[in-house]
Amino acid sequence: MASLTEENYLKLIYHLSGPGYEEVSTNALAEQTQTKAASVTDMLRKLAEKNLIHYKKYQGVRLTEEGQQEALKVIRRHRLWEVFMVEKLGFRWDEVHPIAEELEHIASEELINRLDAFLDFPESDPHGDPIPTASGRMPSAEYEKLAEVPVQQEVIMMGVSEHTAPFLQFLSKSGLIPGSLVQVLEVNEFDRSMTIQINEAHPSFVSYEVARNILVQTKV
């Protein structure tokens, strides 16, 4: 029903509206879609006609329930294909995003549900992001930022909130991958950088910029 371009808009609106489902601005969409604001306005009018978004001129945009379900389907497909590529085909976690951007538009529900089963119903993708269920619910992953963990605390690395290839490659090189045991040894008050220990290895140093993009869970 929704075209490839429409699906990309819905997914983007979902991501940009954040946990509070705030209104998304035309300019924010133009920036992320690599298009101009005028083109975004065109598309918003179309999505509104299809009842996929709530749209009042000059007022920003929110997904309707229907639009959100569409967005979650696309995100589910994206993340399942990422799991497939890493777990079954041996890709690294920093390589799979661009290919999943294409695979996510293959619509067959049968395909995606069988893939889900083949992968043993994973709950999160290789970056730690939760996978929406077949029934259209996004599991809420309540992680905290490594940057906010107090000294001495031990945590488990669960995922990232920044998905660029260079960042992911840097983490791999440091041994910081989902599942790692991390202990905060020292926090530098001045620039909020940290010294941490990863899986019993030698202490490592991470900047605040890095630490705030790493999601962790307090050790159970």
Add this chain to the structure above:
Amino acid sequence: MASLTEENYLKLIYHLSGPGYEEVSTNALAEQTQTKAASVTDMLRKLAEKNLIHYKKYQGVRLTEEGQQEALKVIRRHRLWEVFMVEKLGFRWDEVHPIAEELEHIASEELINRLDAFLDFPESDPHGDPIPTASGRMPSAEYEKLAEVPVQQEVIMMGVSEHTAPFLQFLSKSGLIPGSLVQVLEVNEFDRSMTIQINEAHPSFVSYEVARNILVQTKV
């Protein structure tokens, strides 16, 4: 480089030009693409500009070497995804074609070569059609039609030359799937129908229309 629509044209020209690489007519393409002849002419002009086809007005069309390589890439992807869906996801052979029509346009060579390895470098798809190699060669499968096998001869079912779901479903129901051992028990001279035995089972009856769409190999 080639758009989704262009890829579909190249694949279609490949299939319609047959083993002898004969010229394909505008009307034949219009019929198969579910479009009108005028639209086909538009596209042919575009493909010729990109050096993917040899095209002289009113003279029909052939693939260039470059165009054939593109077509073989698409066919390779299509057939590998079909193997994946049947072997790994448990689809039936009559279900996978429409989904593979979408998956075949995901261009990543890395993806497809890793998929190839994951599937153990299959030589043919679930319908017995050969899978082009990564280097762009179509393995020649020299099978004969079941319809041409003499009485008493034992053969192995290798594939089909008709890929519609109803035909494939009929074959499954009869136990006629690639790998089956088939012996021709009797041929009816009048309508060329056959009585055959499949894998030691009770004798079955197949019409000429069915027998000429089943590809077999003489038992080794």
Add this chain to the structure above:
DNA sequence: ATAAAAATTTAGGGCACCCTAAAAAAATGT
């Protein structure tokens, strides 16, 4: 409160891929 700046929409147009109608070329039948 209102002028200036920023954000957004409208107007008008381009390219890819499709259409119908009409013209042109090729194939066919006598």
Add this chain to the structure above:
DNA sequence: ACATTTTTTTAGGGTGCCCTAAATTTTTAT
């Protein structure tokens, strides 16, 4: 051989998604 039929191309136009330029609304700053 040539009139008729069939095939193919050209002409002109439509929709989806993008653009620039100009107009409009909202926000910000004084």
